[in-house]
Amino acid sequence: MSSALLIEQALNGLQFGVMLFLMAAGLTLIFGVMGVINLAHGSLYMVGAFACAAVAAYTGSFWLGLVASLIAAAAAGAIVEITVIRRLYNRDHLDQVLATFALILIFSEGTRWVFGSFPLYLDIPKVLQGAISLPGGGQYQLYRLAIIGAGLIVAIGLYLLIAKTRLGMRIRAGESDREMIGALGVDIASLNTIVFALGAALAGLAGALVGALQSVQVGMGEPVLILAFVVIVIGGIGSIKGALAGAILVGVVDTMGRFLLPQLFALFMQPSQAATAGAAIASMLIYIVMAFILAVRPKGLFAVNA
Template structure:
């Protein structure tokens, strides 16, 4: 195994982790402020991908598609919150799970009705096509590096939004005591809608960015949603910082596990058997890591108010 191949897989894991962060950051914001378990967050990921693909195809501009993904997902999230979610704040988590699961079915069937069952395809913009040379001489896709850079920019932007702005102060206060900030005159309903739209926009951005690496299709958000929940449990429910660290950990562990474990088992097994066993164990690896972390830190890596 060459060092260049190892670095390439490590970067793949980092890129995967950054994509999970964009999903998990919005999800953990929504849960931290509103206490809502939103299973339909993956549908917002899909909305962003479809919006980007449609607008990019119509205009020939990936960048306009990217803007459309943010707007479409944010609008879908805001409408979702105003029409349904705000009626669930004082209901049990089981009611929230059932209602948002119904939204998954509605979004999936509506998308299938509008766009059909066939996948759409999104081209990488010319500016980000090509590759760069890694240490060791191998080539790495420039677009994947751009996703990593975009995720870092979003993480820094979220930090300044939450830590340095008036809106961020209200979000932090809402995580700690929603009733108190309501008594102090903050419009809780407006704050909830803004937070939900922000979280939805992040999910839509993730869908648009990933859409250029894979086909855009109905149901594409559900597998990512499961990993996003793993991320926020590992990082600490309600903590954006935890979502970043947890996402990178999950992305790197998952990618490197799928890369290294078959090679490890091949040292004392036949190649085909080693690939089967290694792949099966790699698919469980992130859940094993989650169990270990929660055993040592039940609250996750970072407490919500830490």
């Protein structure tokens, strides 16, 4: 195993973790402030990817597509919050799960009706189509590094928003006591819509960025949504810092597990058996890590107010 290949896989894990952070950050904000379990968050990821692909194909500009993904996902999130989620705040979690699961079906069929059943494809912008050299002689795609950089910039921006602005102060207060800030004159309805739209925009951005690495297709958000829930459980529900830590942990563990475990099993098993066993254990690895972390820290790595 070369050092260049090991570094490449570690960077792949970091890139995957950053993408999960963009999903999980919005999800943990929504749950932390509103107490709503939003299964349709993956659909907003899909909306962002389709908006980016459609606008990029029409204009020839990936960057305009990226802006469109933010606007489309934020608008879809605001509409969903106003028309559906707002009626679920005082209902139990089962009602929220059923309603947002219905939204998944609506988004999927609506997207299929508008764009058809065939996948769309996004081209990586020319400025990011190159590769850089890694220690040991390997090459790593510049676009994947750009995703890592974009995710870290978003993480810093979210920290500054939550910690240093008046809106962030209201969001933190809403996590602690929504009724109290309502009594103090804060418009809770508007705050909820803003938070939901912000979370949706982050999901849409993740979908657009990943859309250039894989096909853009109906249902692409559901597998990522499951991992995003794992991230916020590991990191601590409601914590942006926890979402970042949990996302990077999940991304690196999942990627490195799929890379290293088959090679480890190959030391004492037949290659075909090692590949099968390694893939099976690797697919369970993040859930094993989650169970271990929750056994030690039942509320996750960081408290809600971290």
